[in-house]
Amino acid sequence: MSTPIPQWPGELVRLGDREVFVRTASSPREDADPALFVHGLAGSSANWTDLMGLLSDEIVGEAVDLPGFGHSPPPPDHDYSVDAHTIIVARLIEKRGRGPVHLFGNSLGGAIATRLAGTRPDLVRSLTLISPALPDLRPRYGPARILAATVPGVGPWAVRRLAALPAEQRVQGTLEMCFADPTGLHPDRVMELVEDVRRRDGLTHNAEALIASSRGIVTAYMRRSLWRYAARVIAPTLVIYGRHDRLVDPRMAARAGRVFKRSRVVVLPDVGHVAQMERPETVAREFRAMLEDAGAGMPRRVTEL
Numbered sequence: 001m002s003t004p005i006p007q008w009p010g011e012l013v014r015l016g017d018r019e020v021f022v023r024t025a026s027s028p029r030e031d032a033d034p035a036l037f038v039h040g041l042a043g044s045s046a047n048w049t050d051l052m053g054l055l056s057d058e059i060v061g062e063a064v065d066l067p068g069f070g071h072s073p074p075p076p077d078h079d080y081s082v083d084a085h086t087i088i089v090a091r092l093i094e095k096r097g098r099g100p101v102h103l104f105g106n107s108l109g110g111a112i113a114t115r116l117a118g119t120r121p122d123l124v125r126s127l128t129l130i131s132p133a134l135p136d137l138r139p140r141y142g143p144a145r146i147l148a149a150t151v152p153g154v155g156p157w158a159v160r161r162l163a164a165l166p167a168e169q170r171v172q173g174t175l176e177m178c179f180a181d182p183t184g185l186h187p188d189r190v191m192e193l194v195e196d197v198r199r200r201d202g203l204t205h206n207a208e209a210l211i212a213s214s215r216g217i218v219t220a221y222m223r224r225s226l227w228r229y230a231a232r233v234i235a236p237t238l239v240i241y242g243r244h245d246r247l248v249d250p251r252m253a254a255r256a257g258r259v260f261k262r263s264r265v266v267v268l269p270d271v272g273h274v275a276q277m278e279r280p281e282t283v284a285r286e287f288r289a290m291l292e293d294a295g296a297g298m299p300r301r302v303t304e305l
Helices: 045-054 082-096 108-119 141-147 155-165 169-178 187-201 206-223 226-232 249-259 280-295
Strands: 010-015 018-025 033-038 059-064 101-106 124-130 238-241 261-268 301-304
Touching: 018 045, 018 082, 033 045, 033 082, 033 249, 045 059, 045 101, 045 280, 082 108, 101 108, 101 238, 101 261, 108 124, 108 155, 108 206, 108 226, 169 187, 187 261, 206 226, 226 249, 238 249, 238 280, 249 261, 249 280
Parallel strands: 033 059, 033 101, 101 124, 124 238, 238 261, 261 301
Antiparallel strands: 010 018, 018 059
């Protein structure tokens, strides 16, 4: 296993009455297209490190920490809804003045990216969704845990109980939930996750961000509006599912292929919930293939690799 690249440097960017932390991957090409990466629930901008590196010859990538996550402070109004997160992502694109962007989203970030692409097509050049959190009401263990976290009293108790465990044990549990093969992540990356868990343990808003964002996902699921936004997306779209995803059902690939107008939908074998971390080379390859499809008229296709 080769030594992974370092995490990309970042800075706080002010967006009105709030700030978000943004990492930037430079590109040797002056004419490289802009891209923005949005992480999932309890994730951070660092989740995109390897994929941003693989695509740096083609895009100028930026990855944002959503308010309350990573190195971003909490929102002053304590609004962690999908709508609020979407507004922040739109403001960031406008602030940078580099749009439209190639927009990437994983899990919660996929829901945010879908809503943005469906409502602000002027800001989105292409859309790449990795295990997007789009409404699916079939019983499943992972979503049931998210729903439990939103129950008054239960969520804070569960977070406190989890925080009492060693950081290494919590990271191992996350890997077992999100990866098809938890042993496949480089030890340096695992240590980065452990160190980040320890850092976040000292933040007073950590539990609020997790619980309130979970409620935001559940609310968006109940409204079922995200699939309506998906139907409005006009940008070329790549949707990636993992065959061994415990959080998002890969059977949703068929629906995604029907709803997104210009879509390339791929189900990856031996992959879990975070394909950009587990198989970044494959995600980069499929992104390039999606752009090729877009140049050829973007026929709809659903593929199992």
